[in-house]
Structures are given as structure tokens and as C-alpha cells.
Amino acid sequence: MVDTDLEEIEDLPPSAKLVFKVLEYDGPLTQKQIVEESMLSARTVRYALERLEEIGTVDEDIYFADARQSLYRLTDPVAADGNGVDESPKKDACCAE
Numbered sequence: 765m766v767d768t769d770l771e772e773i774e775d776l777p778p779s780a781k782l783v784f785k786v787l788e789y790d791g792p793l794t795q796k797q798i799v800e801e802s803m804l805s806a807r808t809v810r811y812a813l814e815r816l817e818e819i820g821t822v823d824e825d826i827y828f829a830d831a832r833q834s835l836y837r838l839t840d841p842v843a844a845d846g847n848g849v850d851e852s853p854k855k856d857a858c859c860a861e
Contacts, residue, residue: 782812
């Protein structure tokens with residue numbers, strides 16, 4: 765993620781920053797799951813997701829388990845140090861060599 769994206773996130777309300785962090789640590793999630801994880805109201809989460817989508821930080825996808833819901837994920841996952849995360853597949857604990 766580039767510095768301008770981090771600056772845009774810093775300008776967001778606290779609720780949007782919290783939703784960003786929830787998606788960073790636990791994502792991708794549905795809106796209902798974000799409400800449960802963040803303990804924010806559904807309306808606040810909807811607003812936060814709208815703000816995050818406006819700056820291009822969050823993508824909305826179809827949630828195949830329940831097509832009435834959407835799945836939200838960060839567009840560019842970031843590490844705690846602000847650098848991009850390598851999204852290489854992780855080995856399962858049962859199959860580790």
C-alpha cells in the first residue's frame with residue numbers, strides 16, 4: 765500500500781479505522797461478521813465500509829454461502845509495518861514437511 769493510501773486512512777473516522785483493522789486481521793468478512801468482531805452498530809459498519817470503498821481500500825464480493833450477503837476484503841493487504849503482505853499459500857499444519 766502506498767503512503768497516500770495510509771494518509772487517506774488516517775483522515776477517516778475512528779469507526780472506519782476500526783473496520784479496516786478488523787478486515788486486516790480477520791478478513792475477508794461479511795458485514796454481520798464485522799459487526800460482531802468490532803462491536804459497532806450495523807449502521808456504523810455500513811457507513812465505515814462506504815467510506816473505505818470510496819478511497820478504494822475495500823472490495824465487495826459475493827458471499828457464496830449466502831448470496832444475500834456480501835463479503836468484504838482489503839484491496840491490498842498490509843503488514844503491521846505498512847508494507848504489502850506476501851499472499852503465498854500457507855501450508856496446513858497437518859501437511860507440513
